Every structure is written in structure tokens, then in C-alpha cells.
Amino acid sequence: MSKQLLLTPGPTPIPEDIQKIMSKPIIHHRTPQFKEIFAESSAMLKKIFKTEQGVITFASSGTGAMEASVANVLSKSDKAIVVRGGKFGERFTEICKAYGVEAINIDIEWGQAPDPADIKRAFEANEGIKAVYLNLCETSTATVYDIKKIAAIVKETDAILVVDVISGLGSDEFKMDEWSVDIAVGGSQKGLMLPPGLAFCAISQKAWGMVDKSTLPKFYFDFKQAKKMLDKNDTPWTPAITLVIGLKKSLSLMAEAGFDNFINTHKKNAEYLRKEIKQMGLGLFSKSPSDAVTAVKVPDGIDGLELVKTIKANGVTVAGGQAALKGKIIRIAHMGSITRKDLDRGLTVIKDALKTLGYKN
Amino acid sequence: MSKQLLLTPGPTPIPEDIQKIMSKPIIHHRTPQFKEIFAESSAMLKKIFKTEQGVITFASSGTGAMEASVANVLSKSDKAIVVRGGKFGERFTEICKAYGVEAINIDIEWGQAPDPADIKRAFEANEGIKAVYLNLCETSTATVYDIKKIAAIVKETDAILVVDVISGLGSDEFKMDEWSVDIAVGGSQKGLMLPPGLAFCAISQKAWGMVDKSTLPKFYFDFKQAKKMLDKNDTPWTPAITLVIGLKKSLSLMAEAGFDNFINTHKKNAEYLRKEIKQMGLGLFSKSPSDAVTAVKVPDGIDGLELVKTIKANGVTVAGGQAALKGKIIRIAHMGSITRKDLDRGLTVIKDALKTLGYKN
Numbered sequence: 001m002s003k004q005l006l007l008t009p010g011p012t013p014i015p016e017d018i019q020k021i022m023s024k025p026i027i028h029h030r031t032p033q034f035k036e037i038f039a040e041s042s043a044m045l046k047k048i049f050k051t052e053q054g055v056i057t058f059a060s061s062g063t064g065a066m067e068a069s070v071a072n073v074l075s076k077s078d079k080a081i082v083v084r085g086g087k088f089g090e091r092f093t094e095i096c097k098a099y100g101v102e103a104i105n106i107d108i109e110w111g112q113a114p115d116p117a118d119i120k121r122a123f124e125a126n127e128g129i130k131a132v133y134l135n136l137c138e139t140s141t142a143t144v145y146d147i148k149k150i151a152a153i154v155k156e157t158d159a160i161l162v163v164d165v166i167s168g169l170g171s172d173e174f175k176m177d178e179w180s181v182d183i184a185v186g187g188s189q190k191g192l193m194l195p196p197g198l199a200f201c202a203i204s205q206k207a208w209g210m211v212d213k214s215t216l217p218k219f220y221f222d223f224k225q226a227k228k229m230l231d232k233n234d235t236p237w238t239p240a241i242t243l244v245i246g247l248k249k250s251l252s253l254m255a256e257a258g259f260d261n262f263i264n265t266h267k268k269n270a271e272y273l274r275k276e277i278k279q280m281g282l283g284l285f286s287k288s289p290s291d292a293v294t295a296v297k298v299p300d301g302i303d304g305l306e307l308v309k310t311i312k313a314n315g316v317t318v319a320g321g322q323a324a325l326k327g328k329i330i331r332i333a334h335m336g337s338i339t340r341k342d343l344d345r346g347l348t349v350i351k352d353a354l355k356t357l358g359y360k361n
Numbered sequence: 362m363s364k365q366l367l368l369t370p371g372p373t374p375i376p377e378d379i380q381k382i383m384s385k386p387i388i389h390h391r392t393p394q395f396k397e398i399f400a401e402s403s404a405m406l407k408k409i410f411k412t413e414q415g416v417i418t419f420a421s422s423g424t425g426a427m428e429a430s431v432a433n434v435l436s437k438s439d440k441a442i443v444v445r446g447g448k449f450g451e452r453f454t455e456i457c458k459a460y461g462v463e464a465i466n467i468d469i470e471w472g473q474a475p476d477p478a479d480i481k482r483a484f485e486a487n488e489g490i491k492a493v494y495l496n497l498c499e500t501s502t503a504t505v506y507d508i509k510k511i512a513a514i515v516k517e518t519d520a521i522l523v524v525d526v527i528s529g530l531g532s533d534e535f536k537m538d539e540w541s542v543d544i545a546v547g548g549s550q551k552g553l554m555l556p557p558g559l560a561f562c563a564i565s566q567k568a569w570g571m572v573d574k575s576t577l578p579k580f581y582f583d584f585k586q587a588k589k590m591l592d593k594n595d596t597p598w599t600p601a602i603t604l605v606i607g608l609k610k611s612l613s614l615m616a617e618a619g620f621d622n623f624i625n626t627h628k629k630n631a632e633y634l635r636k637e638i639k640q641m642g643l644g645l646f647s648k649s650p651s652d653a654v655t656a657v658k659v660p661d662g663i664d665g666l667e668l669v670k671t672i673k674a675n676g677v678t679v680a681g682g683q684a685a686l687k688g689k690i691i692r693i694a695h696m697g698s699i700t701r702k703d704l705d706r707g708l709t710v711i712k713d714a715l716k717t718l719g720y721k722n
Contacts, residue, residue, distance in 0.1 A: 003386065011387045011602060023384040025364065026372045026556055028678055059558050061420045063598040064581040071578075098580040189599065195387055197420050197558045197601035217432075217578065219459040220425040237424040238550065240558035240601070241372060317389055 004312065007346045008319045009139050009167050009293040011189040011196055012336035014246075015253065018193060022246040029241050030234075037248050039233040044251035047259050048169060048192075049184055049202040051176040056226040057247075058199045059240035062166040062187030065199035067095050068221035069162045069183045073210040074130055076100040081122045081132040081159075083114045086140035087322050088164055092133035099216050104129070110325065111141045111295070113288035116149040129159045130210070131182075137168035140322045142295035142331055143286040144172045151179040160207045166190060166199075170254070171266040171292035171335045182207040188243060191266075191292065193250050193336040198243045203227075267291045269334045273343050280351060281361035285329045292335040295321075296350075297328070302357050304328055310353040316346050365673065368707045369680045370500050370528050370654040372550040372557055373697035375607075376614065379554060383607040390602050391595075398609050400594040405612035408620050409530060409553075410545055410563040412537040417587040418608075419560045420601035423527040423548030426560035428456050429582035430523045430544045434571040435491055437461040442483045442493040442520075444475045447501035448683050449525055453494035460577050465490070471686065472502045472656070474649035477510040490520045491571070492543075498529035501683045503656035503692055504647040505533045512540040521568045527551060527560075531615070532627040532653035532696045543568040549604060552627075552653065554611050554697040559604045564588075628652045630695045634704050641712060642722035646690045653696040656682075657711075658689065663718050665689055671714035677707050 006013050027033055038057075045055040058065055070092070074080065078101050082092045085108040096103040104126055108114050114134065123129055132154050137144050147163055154161040160182035165174055169184075170191025176184050181204070188198035203211075203223060211223050219225075225236040254262050270291035274284060277296050285295035298304035304327035308320045311330070321329040332346055367374050388394055399418075406416040419426055431453070435441065439462050443453045446469040457464040465487055469475050475495065484490055493515050498505050508524055515522040521543035526535055530545075531552025537545050542565070549559035564572075564584060572584050580586075586597040615623050631652035635645060638657050646656035659665035665688035669681045672691070680692040693707055 004388070006387065006389060008389050010599065011389060014387050019384045023380045026367065026375050027365070028367060028369050028372060028680075029557075030680075031678075059420070059422045060425065060581060061599040061601070064421065064425075067580045095580050098583070099578045187599075189602075195601065195603040196390075196599045197604060217460045219428045219456050220421065220582075222459070238371065238422040238548075238557045240422070240556065240604075241550075242556040243558060243601075317392070319389075319391075 004315055004317045005342055005345055006317050007332050007338060007342065008317055009190065009331055009333040009335065010187070012193060012333060012338060014195060015193055015337045017253065018246045018249045021249045022242045026241055029239050034241065035233040038235070038239070038244055041244055041248040041251060042230060042233070044255060045200060048251065048254065049176045049186070050174065050178065051202050053202055053204055054227060054230050055200050055202040056223065056230055057235070057239065057244065058221060059197060059237070060199045061196050062185065062199050063091065064221060065185045065187070065201050066091060066164060068201055068218070068223065069185050070095045070099055070101060071216045071218040071221060072223040073160060073207055073214050074099065074101050075213070075215040077102060078130045079104055079126060079128055081106060081119060081129055083108065083134035083145070085112060085114060085143060086110050086138035088135050088139055111143055111286045113143055113145045114150070116146060116153055119150055120153050123157055129157065131160045131162055133162045134164070136163050136165040136174055137172050137290040137292045139167040139293060140325065141286055142290050142293045143288050144168065144290040145288070147174065147181065148179045151181055155180040160210060167292050167335065168290060170262060172290055173263065176202055188247065191335045192247065194243060194246045197240050198247060266334060269340055269343060270294065272340065273332060273334055276347050293331050293333045295329045295331050298330060299359055302354065302359055304330065306357060307353055310356055311349055314349045314353060316349040318346065365676055365678045366703055366706055367678050368693050368699060368703065369678055370551065370692055370694040370696065371548070373554060373694060373699060375554055375556065376698045378614065379607045379610045382610045383603045387602055390600050395602065396594040399596070399600065399605055402605055402609045402612060403591060403594070405616060406561060409612065409615065410537045410547070411535065411539065412563050414563055414565055415588060415591050416561050416563045417584065417591060418596070418600065418605065419582060419587070420558060420598070421560045422557050423546065423560050424452065425582060426546045426548070426562050427452060427525060429562055429579070429584065430546050431456045431460055431462060432577045432579040432582060433584040434521060434568055434575050435460065435462050436574070436576040438463060439491045440465055440487060440489055442467060442480060442490055444469065444495035444506070446473060446475060446504060447471050447499035449496050449500055472504055472647045474504055474506045475511070477507060477514055480511055481514050484518055490518065492521045492523055494523045495525070497524050497526040497535055498533050498651040498653045500528040500654060501686065502647055503651050503654045504649050505529065505651040506649070508535065508542065509540045512542055516541040521571060528653050528696065529651060531623060533651055534624065537563055549608065552696045553608065555604060555607045558601045559608060627695060630701055630704060631655065633701065634693060634695055637708050654692050654694045656690045656692050659691060660720055663715065663720055665691065667718060668714055671717055672710055675710045675714060677710040679707065
């Protein structure tokens with residue numbers, strides 16, 4: 001197994017205390033002992049989503065919960081606005097397509113954040129929009145969107161706002177209830193410092209109002225089944241027991257630090273990294289950089305794929321670019337348990353790798 | 362955390378070697394290192410399913426893969442035969458209902474196995490059956506079905522045979538290709554000695570022929586997306602990395618023992634347990650007992666719920682009955698890593714608990 005420092009935007013390194021508790025002898029899920037753990041995790045999830053609403057936990061990766069946020073609220077031929085500013089915005093459109101939902105795509109240049117006015121215009125130009133789908137942090141471009149402003153627009157309509165906070169949660173500012181977000185979709189392997197395998201949906205009363213009207217088929221990801229059991233501190237299907245046990249620990253660690261302190265630390269670390277990157281003469285890819293992950297432009301004359309490999313050979317794993325950005329950017333995560341010290345190690349290795357590949361600042 | 366001996370039909374105890382490897386520092390999934398692990402796991406899965414077909418791994422519990430076995434092959438208003446002999450047979454009917462598939466239910470008394478002739482008659486009585494859904498081991502009643510005979514009937518039709526092998530795999534005899542099973546649905550937390558969170562679908566060529574015609578919506582559980590990536594030793598969505606790493610270890614341990622030896626050991630342990638149970642003057646609930654789990658009738662005058670609690674208070678966790686069987690049976694698993702010695706400990710504790718509750722043999 002590798003002794004690599006993971007600076008990837010999921011999975012992120014798992015603190016030893018969490019690893020340890022997850023490797024204790026497994027317990028059965030239909031027991032008071034597990035129900036208590038699940039109840040405590042579910043209660044703490046509300047704190048990080050900043051909501052009073054129940055947060056559903058699925059045994060799946062984040063994409064499953066993204067699908068749930070479509071299948072549970074819409075019906076065939078419904079119209080939904082999708083902001084496509086990267087790979088994960090595109091995923092919402094693909095899910096809509098799979099379900100026969102008409103996606104009205106707002107395509108923005110990768111690395112840009114959407115202009116809230118464009119969302120307003122899309123509502124004006126299209127009758128009967130039922131939902132708006134977008135990301136808090138578009139992980140593929142390391143770009144944070146202004147959810148607060150967009151939510152204020154969607155709030156004035158009959159539509160609901162669905163935000164993928166998978167990579168942003170715990171790093172980028174997010175206030176579900178205060179901002180009036182209707183569904184927030186999370187995942188375990190990013191800011192929550194866990195292995196992948198858990199996904200979350202926090203659901204507003206406005207969204208629940210649409211759940212009853214939705215006629216799209218669903219079963220495993222059925223909100224109503226999950227909510228009915230959540231109210232009894234239980235799950236309809238076998239939960240990912242060890243990951244839920246890890247979740248309780250992870251959220252406890254965050255609560256000890258203070259959820260807001262946790263987010264502030266990431267904000268500061270992100271600012272620090274961006275400053276250091278600029279001092280190396282490198283450019284940031286995003287026009288609206290996220291505090292969860294930073295995308296750095298690969299300088300001219302340097303092979304981006306080689307750069308990722310060279311960094312890895314020196315003990316640090318960063319992510320490259322996806323799709324059209326392949327070879328053009330590297331992405332350095334600073335979410336979850338990643339510390340300032342980790343970032344310093346990453347920066348040193350990146351600097352050396354660039355030098356090895358002939359980069360001169 | 363508990364020092365209970367888990368004799369429950371999922372989760373089952375996780376061997377230390379598997380725990381250990383899962384708690385090493387996490388690695389990224391889009392790396393040659395993970396792809397190799399995933400490739401080796403996928404190859405070994407074929408051995409245990411006894412198939413030459415690719416086996417898809419999902420990050421979900423078994424129910425997700427059950428849903429996948431409906432959504433990927435059928436279309437709205439299609440007809441499917443479902444054998445309902447317990448809670449997990451019923452689940453297939455519920456999934457069909459959620460997708461607008463017409464379930465033709467063959468209801469059998471709980472604890473009985475289906476008569477293959479009834480499946481033949483259902484085909485004769487109904488035109489256009491597209492699929493037959495049933496369990497290898499109906500976990501809720503600890504009953505094994507004669508899949509070989511039923512498969513021989515379905516093979517002669519245009520329909521496919523879908524078998525939930527979630528609890529039976531690794532304990533009850535199962536030969537996917539030799540018997541002509543079309544989709545086999547598995548899970549991680551039973552015979553595979555892992556935490557819950559992985560599910561599997563092995564898919565025959567006959568079933569793939571139906572995938573192209575299916576119009577039901579799917580995304581996260583889409584067979585085609587998963588297969589396309591499986592062919593590259595990859596997954597379309599973030600896999601449950603730690604569980605896949607555990608899976609490789611678990612399958613390696615089984616391969617070392619020999620897959621057939623592994624199953625034979627469970628067969629012998631099951632026979633041993635049934636003999637001992639009878640010698641205690643207790644009755645078996647199932648008319649066709651599984652080699653994965655045994656259901657024992659709670660004797661007259663004993664409170665079944667109290668019995669489970671008393672057993673637990675003495676360090677052993679067994680499962681009670683579900684739905685109509687609540688309080689009427691206890692279920693003792695002998696799948697996965699559960700040994701003869703574990704069963705002996707279980708038997709001693711059960712005997713003592715019965716005595717405490719006033720049972721006289």
C-alpha cells in the first residue's frame with residue numbers, strides 16, 4: 001500500500017482515529033447500538049449542512065444521490081435548468097436525459113462561475129421550470145458558484161434549487177436553510193475525511209412538496225422510504241455500517257474543532273495555497289476559485305500528464321484535468337484533513353517536479 | 362464497540378486480515394494501483410459466481426443491485442414472475458411495482474421452496490413473461506431454492522432468470538453458467554466476509570440481449586456504463602475503494618482455501634448445526650434448509666424476542682424473525698468466516714438462554 005500524500009479532491013486522507021474506529025469488530029445494523037450511532041451522525045450532518053431538515057444517508061457514491069435528487073422530485077418531460085460549467089454539471093444533464101427530463105442547459109466556460117442573471121433569464125425564457133441543478137464547487141474546474149445569490153432568485157419561483165455540495169461541503173461556505181437551498185447532495189470521501197461509499201441528501205419542505213407529485217420510478221434511492229426509516233433512526237436497506245461508524249467519528253472531530261472553525265481553516269489554507277502558487281509564477285485556472293480544491297494551469301511547454309506522474313513519483317498524488325482539461329491543469333485539494341503542512345509538502349514536490357521537467361520561473 | 366460473536370445473516374464477522382488491509386492509508390481510484398486491485402477482484406468474483414461473464418461491482422447494498430436487475434432489462438408494463446417465499450422475494454415485487462412492471466407472484470408458504478412445476482405453469486398461463494425473479498437463499502426463512510431445476514425451465518423460454526444470491530453465495534451451491542442463470546445479484550456483507558456497501562451483478566449474454574431493449578430509466582446502476590468501464594478495469598462513478606480493497610483480500614483468502622472447499626465447509630457446518638439443533642429438541646423452520654443460515658423455531662411458551670435478547674446478553678448476536686415470523690424463529694448464520702467453533706459457542710449460549718427462559722427439553 002502506498003505512503004503517498006493524497007492531495008486529490010476525493011478520496012482525501014483518512015485520519016487515524018477514523019480508520020481505527022472503522023476497523024473495530026463490525027456490529028449489526030438492526031441494534032440499539034447502531035441506531036444510536038446513526039442518530040448521532042444524522043443529527044451532526046444537519047450542523048454541517050446548516051439545516052434543520054433531516055439528512056438522508058445512502059450507501060452509494062455521490063452520483064447515486066445526484067440521481068436521487070432528480071428521480072424523487074421530477075416527472076417525465078419536466079423541465080429543469082442545469083448549469084454546465086464542468087464534468088459534474090454535465091452529469092446532472094446526463095441524469096435528466098436518462099429520466100426523460102428536459103434539461104435547459106446554461107453552458108458556461110469551464111473555470112467560470114455562472115452569472116446569477118443568466119439563471120433569472122432562463123426562468124423568464126422558459127415556462128414551467130421545476131428545478132435548477134448546479135454545483136457548489138464544480139470539482140472538475142475547482143470553481144465555486146455563488147449559491148446564495150442564485151438561491152435568492154430560485155426562491156421567488158415554484159422551482160426548487162438542487163446543489164451538489166459533494167466536494168464543497170466543509171470547505172466552501174454553505175448555508176442550506178439560510179440561503180433557501182432545497183436539496184443539497186453530499187458525499188463521504190471529500191471534506192468528511194471518509195472513504196467513498198456514503199452519499200447524503202438534505203431536503204427542504206419545498207422539495208418534499210414535489211416528492212409527492214413526482215412520478216419517476218425509484219426504489220433504492222427513494223426519499224420517502226429513507227425518511228420514514230430515518231425518523232426511527234434506521235435505514236430501509238442495509239447501511240454501509242463501517243462507513244456510518246466512521247461518519248460519526250468524523251463529524252465528532254469536526255464538531256470538536258467547531259464546524260465554522262473547520263471551514264475557516266480551509267479558507268485560510270486555500271488562500272495560502274493560491275498565494276504560493278502565484279509566487280511560483282503559475283496561474284490559477286478558475287476565475288472563482290473554490291476553498292476545497294485549487295486548479296493550477298500547467299505552464300506552457302510542460303506536459304501536464306508527465307507533471308502529475310512526476311509529482312506522484314515523489315510521493316504526492318494530485319489530480320490532473322478531466323475531459324477537455326486533460327493535461328492542461330493539475331488540481332490540488334485542501335479539503336478534509338489536509339493541513340497547511342501537507343500543502344507545503346505538496347508545493348515543494350510540485351516545484352521540484354516542474355524543475356525536473358524543465359520549467360523555469 | 363461490542364465483543365459480540367456475530368452469527369447474523371449479514372453482516373458477518375470480518376477476518377482480521379481483511380480489516381487490516383482496509384485500514385491502510387486510502388489510495389486514489391483512478392490509479393494503476395487501484396485498477397490492478399479492481400481487475401483482480403473482478404476476475405476472482407467470476408470464480409465464486411462460477412461464470413465466464415463479467416461481474417459488475419456497485420457501491421451500494423444488495424437492494425441496489427436487485428433494482429438494477431429490473432431497471433436494466435425490462436420496460437414499463439413488462440410481465441415478470443416473482444417467487445415470493447419471504448421478505449426478499451417480496452422485495453422483487455416491490456421493485457417491479459415501483460417501475461410499472463407487472464409482477465406475476467408465485468406465493469409460497471414461508472419456509473417452503475418453490476415447486477419448479479409452478480414456474481412452468483406460470484409460463485403456460487401467461488403470455489410474454491420477460492423474466493423470473495427469485496432468491497437462491499431466501500434469507501428471511503433460511504430456505505434454499507432449487508435454482509438448477511428452475512433454470513432448466515426458464516432456459517427453454519425467451520425469459521431470463523434473475524437470482525438474488527446475496528446470502529447464499531459462498532455457502533449454498535450455485536453455478537451460474539452451468540445452470541444457465543442470467544443475472545446473479547450478490548452483496549458484500551454475507552459469505553464474502555466484508556462490511557456492507559458493495560453489490561454485484563453477473564450478467565449472461567441472454568440478459569445483455571435484453572439490456573438493449575430495456576426502456577426503464579437508470580443511471581447510477583446502469584449496466585452498460587458499468588460494463589464499459591469494467592472492460593477497462595475501472596468504474597463509472599467513484600467506487601467504494603476500501604471495500605474493493607477488502608474484496609480482493611476476501612476473495613484471495615477464499616481462493617487459497619479453494620472456492621469449492623470453502624462451500625463444502627459451510628455445507629458441513631450447516632449440517633452439523635441442524636443436527637445439534639434437533640438434538641436440543643428444537644425444530645427447523647425451513648422445509649428446504651439453506652447452508653448459509655438456519656432458522657430455528659422458537660419453542661412453545663418461550664418469548665422469541667426475549668430469547669434473542671438473552672442470547673445477546675451472553676455475547677452472541679443471532680437474528681430474529683422478520684414480519685410475520687417476528688418472535689417465532691431465530692436465525693443462526695454459518696456463512697462467511699463463521700467457524701464450527703463459533704457455532705459451538707453459539708449453541709452453548711442458545712442452550713443456556715433457553716434454560717434461563719424456562720425451556721425444558
